[in-house]
Amino acid sequence: MTPADVQLANRLADAAGTAIRPFFRNAFTLDDKADASPVTEADRAAEAAMRKIIEAEYPRDSIIGEEYGEKPGTTGRTWVLDPIDGTTSFIAGRPIFGTLIALMVEGWPVLGVIDQPVSSERWIGATGKPTMFNNAPARTRRCATLDQALLATTSPHLFGDDEAVSFLALASKVARRRLIYGGDCYNYALLASGHVDLVVEAGLKLHDFAALIPIVEGAGGIMCDWAGEPLNAASAGEVIALGDPARLEDALQALGLAAQL
């Protein structure tokens, strides 16, 4: 990863935002194609805009995109793209979705971007460098005990039955007014900026979490799966993000999974 890669990631996010903004609260009308058409149009336009740039400048890099699938490469470098993470928030007109861009080198995410194109908020993480939020350093905050944590998750319906039991066990450790739903990638961004302490989710795919890892970890936090293991392309999609790595054992114990460690 070079400064040119960071600069490229910024241009990809710019291009995605330019493609997405015209559709926000605008192109979406409720008709028979409502579930598929306008959202897909925004998604596809944004991913196509990003792929076009990568293919022109790094034609031998691999690309994995939510909409257009995988394009093999020969460099060991893979761009992982999720043009709109938080699709339902997008179609509902809530400005808490994001464009996710990750660069993976030999399977490891070394660069990540979360871009919110309506409110012009951008988080960038790169291995070995402090995470930046709109050109200022972002830091997670400390969290002395789990019951002080602000916990976020996107939807209870993303959990399988056993996962839901584990999540509710964890949620019961947190003060009730400190549990928020909805938010998708935006919750991880707020964790990187020190406003949220803990995000716990299941059912995530590589394009959902690859970009988040450099951002959360470059801000002082930690990301792993529900067994405390590093996330990678083979992960089952159970994700924990913690602003304060010192609370990892507490979080895993609260999930009822400590015995499996």
Add this chain to the structure above:
Amino acid sequence: MTPADVQLANRLADAAGTAIRPFFRNAFTLDDKADASPVTEADRAAEAAMRKIIEAEYPRDSIIGEEYGEKPGTTGRTWVLDPIDGTTSFIAGRPIFGTLIALMVEGWPVLGVIDQPVSSERWIGATGKPTMFNNAPARTRRCATLDQALLATTSPHLFGDDEAVSFLALASKVARRRLIYGGDCYNYALLASGHVDLVVEAGLKLHDFAALIPIVEGAGGIMCDWAGEPLNAASAGEVIALGDPARLEDALQALGLAAQL
């Protein structure tokens, strides 16, 4: 209600926003007082600013505020204030909370404001007039069938056990990618603007829903309780907002409560 009341409501929202913005993503640090102090500070500052204006200009009007309680009056007019609806989103740094202001006359809400002070978005509804969003008319959208509806609710934990069963019965009628969590008053605002079709919640208090009624209904929608009855100060807090009133019977049936009508 007069044009002067609408103008006053705007000034109240301005004052609340001025009080709230300095605390957003700023004053909140995680310490022992985290649950109570900074949020309460923003809440109290905003409500105090609004009460000061009302007491100076309409000293005989009644006021009901979430933070400072009830001040009796003699005019039959009551200002209902919720300085920050969506407290947890506020402390998490998500700009989808709102200041709620309602004017009730003889127990009926005739004027309502939802103000989002970070993104400068304001919805105003007044009986007999079209709802306005940032000075342009807001309209709900039609919804031909319930399975096309975009459904929003703030948190599954706001439902009692029986309520959760009813809500899940309704949610099962909606396409999975069309159900969003989180959002508080902001979901009703997006419904008034035609981006969300249905909001179903429980456990709401008068200050949570009074302001929403003129906004939703002035935009072409309907609000009622889970039995289809009008909401008032004695309501149990089970709230439905529908962008398309033609879907009311479907929604009540899906909640499994049609037999009670």
